[in-house]
Amino acid sequence: MPHVVTQSCCNDASCVHACPVNCIHPTPDEPDFATAEMLYIDPVACVDCGACVTACPVEAIRPHTRLDETQLPFLEINADFYKDGRRRRTILAPHEKPLEVTVREPLRVAIVGSGPSAMYAADEILTIPGARVDVYERLTTPYGLARMGVAPDHAKTRQVTEVFDRISREDGFHLHLGVAVGDRVTHADLLRDHHAVVYATGASSDRRLDVPGASGVATATEFVAWYNGHPDHAHHRFDLSHRRAVVVGNGNVALDVARILTTPPDALLGTTISRAALDVLRTSAIEEVVVVGRRGPAHSAFTLAELVGLGSAVDVVVPPGDLVGLDDASPKHRTIRALGHEPTAGKRVILRYLLSPAEITGTGVTFTRNDLRGEEAVPTGETEHLEAGLVLSSIGYRARPLPDLPFDERRAIVPNDKGRVVDPCTGAAVPGVYVTGWIKRGPTGFIGTNKTCARETVRQLVADHNAGRLPARAAMAHPA
Ligand SMILES: Cc1cc2nc3c(=O)[nH]c(=O)nc-3n(C[C@H](O)[C@H](O)[C@H](O)COP(=O)(O)OP(=O)(O)OC[C@H]3O[C@@H](n4cnc5c(N)ncnc54)[C@H](O)[C@@H]3O)c2cc1C
Ligand code: SF4
Ligand code: SF4
Incomplete structure (x- = not known):
């Protein structure tokens, strides 16, 4: 009965050093640690001792018998990591030597x-x-x-x-x-x-969109700082009066923003959200947040754990026409393919792909459609306009x-x-x-x-x- 790493994993590797059988990977000395979306427990090697549970600062690890419904997908996500058959070290590389100062003067x-x-x-x-x-x-x-x-x-x-x-x-x-x-x-x-x-x-700071009309567009950075009560951003006003918001960019920050915009305000009451932001969100007319990526779903910048978390909070939909270039060997790709295809009656997040913003207008965003050639998004010449009140760019911090x-x-x-x-x-x-x-x-x-x-x-x-x-x-x- 293995233990399982779930959504809140923040890759600090504290569990790695606690595990007596070195069955949590990638470890910091393995090359794929730097790019890992999270750490994973090998279900075959885990001896279920529970040492990692106490070591984890964010309660990310649970015995598989105690996963709640929203955490069940992580059973497969952990197991999948070990399916490539790659040999992993069974003994952890020795800890680096403790820091030693050889000069007398205190640092x-x-x-x-x-x-x-x-x-x-x-x-x-x-x-x-x-x-x-x-x-x-x-x-x-x-x-x-x-x-x-x-x-x-x-x-x-x-x-x-x-x-x-x-x-x-x-x-x-x-x-x-x-x-x-x-x-x-x-x-x-x-x-x-x-x-x-x-x-x-x-x-x-953040990277800015470089298209006509973008100068007045708010950024996800500003929106995140606003709902978290950052003093530099308390003054911001966001247009929540339209039924649709568009987020350009599809990393984890875009999904955070989409989730906060579609979560019922009462469900945020017990959280650390700024009271002023919560009061404004109570007046929101937004029913749908469209999260847009330039390339295909295989290039989604969000992590699988974040998508699973979003899916347990709100309906997530992807139009079938956007499902190109997926490889079913990848758990992330399988999860995207298994999302709903039709907009639901309640609040929802729609993942759209192969769209590059061309112009931000008073009524929303005009996109150019792309085709995928290999890894590259190539414009087709067609355009699509998404009406929206709030447009947020989420294309990276700087x-x-x-x-x-x-x-x-x-x-x-x-x-x-x-x-x-x-x-x-x-x-x-x-x-x-x-x-x-x-x-x-x-x-x-x-x-x-x-x-x-x-x-x-x-x-x-x-x-x-x-x-x-x-x-x-x-x-x-x-x-x-
Ligand atoms: C929206 C968002 C959500 C995230 N969510 C997660 C998550 O759920 N899980 C996760 O693992 N990671 C998450 N991350 C990533 C994580 O927050 C970062 O990896 C981490 O915070 C980077 O740490 P840092 O110390 O480099 O910078 P920061 O956390 O940005 O800290 C920099 C600090 O320096 C201060 N500062 C700047 N200039 C000066 C100055 N001149 N004088 C004095 N102080 C100054 C700033 O005020 C700030 O407090 C998230 C990131 C973002 C942007
Ligand atoms: S329960 Fe024990 S054996 Fe299993 S991953 Fe955690 S520390 Fe390792
Ligand atoms: S599971 Fe917990 S202890 Fe292990 S890397 Fe993730 S956050 Fe750190």
Whole structure:
């Protein structure tokens, strides 16, 4: 009777280290960990000891006998992962050696931002005896998108903030809320007082649609921030007076937005949703949210777990004409194919494919239809207009440049080598400056992905500290 990983998995791999028989994969040392949508338990190898249940911070793991109806699909999703016959290690690679500091002076690090990547970096640094971490957060509440991004009805996922609460109680941890670095406190201030500065500022902006009429279009980023009570976004007004909304882009954020727009407001009452947003949602006339992708269903950017979660909350429909290019060997493709085909009487989410926005007008969005040639979407010349009141673009987050740091405009990250910030002209490391999380690798991955990411950065930082490569340390040791 195996245990099963379910929807709230955030890929932090805590269960991997708890499992006595190494039957949870991919493990962080396996190549497919970086792209995995979640982790999966091998039903044949699991000995049902339950150790992973206690290790999981978001209650994602359950014995298969205790799955509720909405979680049943995960039995097959976990088992399917092992059907490719790939050999997986039965013994977990040994833990990396604990961090060791070989210089006497206690390490002092500033971290800018308090999202998941900042908190995991702080946790890692504080394994070093005597270390001190100052975390600077521009908002008056900590934990970044774990609080201001994760959907309010994803209560289990939001429990990860309890892990961050535990980290913030560790000796040597100091949180400075309401301090925007680059404003009241500068990079130079931080470098003067610390051996190193780790930027964990995330990706707070978004990619914009580049079609006529798009300049006034709201983004999913703004809508998410609004319903989560982000102070920068409380003023937004969204047109909920029409029966249809259109979301351009089909990643997990698009599905979050579609679910919040179609969930009965009373069902959101017990969640962390902003009261002001809930009051506005009570007046909504929206019955249908159309989530649109440029390519075919095989290129859906959402994860299977998120689709299963959406399907258990609201009717999800896909027109049969859009079901092209699916491969039934893939559990995600099978799940898309099995969705309903006819709009239902109640509120619904419609997944549409092979449509590229051409123009946003006062009445909705005009799309050009595409054909799929291999991996590419090729315009057919035909158009389709979807009437809608609310149009949201959801085509990806994007980091903003930071004062005093280099920035790669194309990738929208701070150029770095495994977390060491590098000068883009010379490729040389900028002494004492590091990045972690979305500002380091771009807006991909889950909350737990930032744990592995932060560990990599902190290992570089400590290596530099031990090698005497941190300028602030030299300044502090030999004050002028
Ligand atoms: C809408 C949405 C929903 C998501 N849902 C899930 C989910 O259900 N499950 C999951 O596993 N993952 C989810 N994710 C992904 C997850 O939230 C990210 O992987 C993670 O938050 C990235 O962490 P980060 O620390 O890099 O950035 P962030 O979480 O964005 O944190 C950056 C922090 O830096 C602060 N900051 C920025 N600039 C400054 C400055 N100059 N001075 C001081 N502070 C500053 C910001 O205020 C913020 O608090 C979601 C992401 C989004 C966008
Ligand atoms: S129940 Fe035990 S054996 Fe099964 S996955 Fe969890 S830790 Fe591993
Ligand atoms: S959230 Fe972490 S501990 Fe829980 S199942 Fe996913 S990887 Fe394992």
